[in-house]
Amino acid sequence: MPESTDVAVVGGGFCGLAAARALAKRGVKTVLLEAEKLGWGASCRNGGMVLTGLKLPVPTLISRYGRELVQKMYAASLDSIELVEQIVKEEGIDCSFSRCGHLEVACKQAHFDAYAESAARIKEEFGHELRIVPRGELRSEIGSEIYFGGMLDETSAGLNPARYVAGLAKAAARAGACLYDGTLVTSVKPERTNGSRKFRVETSRGTLTAREVLLASGAYTTSATPALRKKVIPIGSYIIATEVLPPDLARELSPRNRMIYDSKHFLYYYRLTPDDRMLFGGRAAFFPESENTVRESAELLRRGLVEVYPQLRETKVEFVWGGTLDFTFDVMPHSGKLEAMHFGLGFAGHGVAAATWMGTKLAGVICGDADDNPFSKIVFPGAPPGLRSGNTWALPLAGMYYRVLDWLT
Numbered sequence: 386m387p388e389s390t391d392v393a394v395v396g397g398g399f400c401g402l403a404a405a406r407a408l409a410k411r412g413v414k415t416v417l418l419e420a421e422k423l424g425w426g427a428s429c430r431n432g433g434m435v436l437t438g439l440k441l442p443v444p445t446l447i448s449r450y451g452r453e454l455v456q457k458m459y460a461a462s463l464d465s466i467e468l469v470e471q472i473v474k475e476e477g478i479d480c481s482f483s484r485c486g487h488l489e490v491a492c493k494q495a496h497f498d499a500y501a502e503s504a505a506r507i508k509e510e511f512g513h514e515l516r517i518v519p520r521g522e523l524r525s526e527i528g529s530e531i532y533f534g535g536m537l538d539e540t541s542a543g544l545n546p547a548r549y550v551a552g553l554a555k556a557a558a559r560a561g562a563c564l565y566d567g568t569l570v571t572s573v574k575p576e577r578t579n580g581s582r583k584f585r586v587e588t589s590r591g592t593l594t595a596r597e598v599l600l601a602s603g604a605y606t607t608s609a610t611p612a613l614r615k616k617v618i619p620i621g622s623y624i625i626a627t628e629v630l631p632p633d634l635a636r637e638l639s640p641r642n643r644m645i646y647d648s649k650h651f652l653y654y655y656r657l658t659p660d661d662r663m664l665f666g667g668r669a670a671f672f673p674e675s676e677n678t679v680r681e682s683a684e685l686l687r688r689g690l691v692e693v694y695p696q697l698r699e700t701k702v703e704f705v706w707g708g709t710l711d712f713t714f715d716v717m718p719h720s721g722k723l724e725a726m727h728f729g730l731g732f733a734g735h736g737v738a739a740a741t742w743m744g745t746k747l748a749g750v751i752c753g754d755a756d757d758n759p760f761s762k763i764v765f766p767g768a769p770p771g772l773r774s775g776n777t778w779a780l781p782l783a784g785m786y787y788r789v790l791d792w793l794t
């Protein structure tokens with residue numbers, strides 16, 4: 386590892402690798418430090434849904450942040466899909482990227498009734514078209530009888546996340562970034578030498594001095610950067626994947642191969658993989674992953690899978706895994722500077738596209754581009770004690786709250 390660099394990036398997921406790629410392409414000396422293997426965090430374990438939109442409803446966003454800022458946020462979410470597509474093409478990443486669209490399905494009649502208003506508002510505010518799919522037409526989209534209708538966004542895409550993150554790493558290295566896996570950052574401290582500020586980055590491989598530091602450590606942020614860690618709410622999410630399905634059954638379950646999720650807070654998300662397995666995920670346990678939560682989640686998710694698709698009652702589940710999502714208290718992505726370090730965080734279930742976009746954007750800011758990033762203009766609340774990383778005793782209570790909310794609304 387070199388003794389000094391222009392930029393040290395902490396974390397080798399979508400955010401860190403997209404930033405390292407963009408920085409290196411602009412000739413900035415960049416060192417990326419990843420504690421485990423590149424892509425080891427949420428970035429290689431997710432559902433591969435490349436989604437438009439933000440997690441919160443548009444009226445909530447507008448009342449919180451004002452129309453102008455929210456229009457920029459929504460535009461960023463649409464740009465992020467284009468950006469992933471452009472990177473995949475430009476870097477020749479073989480990750481089964483496909484503009485298959487996403488489908489939200491309504492678990493209650495009231496949820497479906499709200500879709501029309503929601504789609505109209507999105508068209509009016511952002512000029513973006515969504516299509517409502519009434520219950521009677523849902524068969525052309527999904528082979529399940531349990532939903533009350535759907536809302537379709539043709540702009541979203543799907544990919545294989547592990548292949549995408551590996552491709553991003555290769556692209557960053559090709560552009561000249563130095564990537565170090567198996568390198569845990571243990572502390573970052575500012576220091577002044579000859580009147581100029583630098584950072585002293587202590588790692589398990591030695592010490593590095595950097596002009597700028599970018600924290601892209603997501604839900605796995607450690608006590609090496611306590612100010613950021615206090616902001617992260619780490620929420621477990623789990624996935625099962627079935628055996629390879631016969632082609633006719635796969636087409637019956639998902640005739641257009643959409644990225645699908647339902648309308649609950651405690652939602653299920655699912656899709657066919659390119660080799661025709663059904664990949665079915667959810668926040669089955671809420672706690673970050675451990676051997677126990679993965680085992681328990683496999684059973685809960687299997688039950689959910691059969692509720693949605695009784696056709697899969699006899700189908701074998703061949704894989705199960707879990708990962709941790711980077712939530713924030715206001716359920717928004719955030720970026721900016723904390724203790725003079727750049728950071729990007731809070732992508733939750735939208736990180737494939739959003740973290741790629743954020744990493745690229747932050748690289749631009751570090752290079753001196755004007756900061757037009759709407760997510761750096763909003764207040765970043767801390768996570769309450771009991772929900773924050775390293776001290777998550779209250780997470781099951783939050784889980785119960787959302788289960789009750791799903792039951793009531």
Ligand SMILES: Cc1cc2nc3c(=O)[nH]c(=O)nc-3n(C[C@H](O)[C@H](O)[C@H](O)COP(=O)(O)OP(=O)(O)OC[C@H]3O[C@@H](n4cnc5c(N)ncnc54)[C@H](O)[C@@H]3O)c2cc1C
Nearest residue numbers: 396398400420426427428431432434570603708735736737
């Ligand atoms: C099961 C699951 C399903 C999901 N499904 C989807 C989906 O379908 N679509 C979607 O858009 N999003 C999805 N997400 C969310 C998405 O995966 C994340 O938002 C995204 O990967 C975050 O990327 P990141 O680069 O910010 O963080 P990560 O990919 O988590 O990377 C952070 C990295 O930082 C490293 N690190 C942390 N601290 C240090 C340190 N001190 N020193 C060195 N390295 C450090 C970690 O080891 C880790 O590898 C899902 C997430 C999970 C867990």
